[in-house]
Amino acid sequence: MATIVLGAQGKLGGSLIRHARRAQAGWVSQGRSAGADIVWSGDFDAAETGLIAAKDSTVINMIGSANGDTAALTAINVTFVESLLKHCASAGVAHVILASSVAVYGAGDGADFEESAALSPLTPYGISKARMEDVARGLTDTADCPAVTILRIGNVAGADALTRIAAxxxxxxxxMTLHRYPDGSVxxxxxxxxxxxxxxxxxxVPRPAEPLRILNIxxxxPxxxxxxxxxxxxHVFPDLKWDDAPTPTGVPPRVVLSTDALQRVVSLPWDADYPAEMAGQVAQDHAL
Structure with missing residues (x-):
């Protein structure tokens, strides 16, 4: 069964493919330019779309955007995904994995977000991802739709805003600036x-038993x-310096994902100094 990563020339997709190659997992990459196994524009009317969806395969969609106006976010994060799922259904794809985001939950009240929580996205990006999830939920009710796994991903070290600012x-x-609350916490x-x-x-990657699976990642x-x-x-940016500053109004002190459901499926990493572990992974990813 083939595993195909769409958006393999982006931050998250590129990281997945680098690690897949290191692990000799045999995953296939899609991108817009030379260097990808499949060079495809993202246009579903193009003849080469047949290459992205081998029968019984798993397609991992990492094509997405966090920036732009509502129309642009809708086109990439919602309309594209709807077309992708319909295309994969026609091609006999077994399983589609979609990248969503912690942003679909909104600010919350400090409690860990469980997958059953009501979605209250605050940003255009979060709203577009919540709409994407609605589209997927609707299509999985149809008989020929592939199984769908939605990943509500937290911050990925090396691909988050903090990394970009630090770099x-x-x-x-x-x-750089590190925001602190009046009690000294961050x-x-x-x-x-x-x-x-x-x-x-x-x-x-293997097709799940249920037609729709939603997991915090x-x-x-935390x-x-x-x-x-x-x-x-x-581990990554030697001599990085920062100054403390008051946290702006509206920045929630705690945005944390419950991983209880994920831990029933996957053995998750844990280390008393996980920040050092994940920073080491960022350095390794840069080396790859």
């Missing part, structure tokens, strides 16, 4: 390292952002 300031030699978030993300998704223990920065300084 920019490290390159300039200037300190925001706490769910994270997963890139190698662990690959291991989790690899385990989820993160390491079991991490404070100051510990993430220390780990990045120690």
């Amino acid at each position: 920019t300031h490290h390159g300039k030699g200037s300190p 925001p706490v978030r769910s994270y997963i390292g890139p190698a662990d993300l690959f291991d989790v998704i690899r385990t989820l 993160a390491a079991p223990t 991490v404070p952002l100051d510990r993430v920065l220390v780990a990045y300084r120690d």
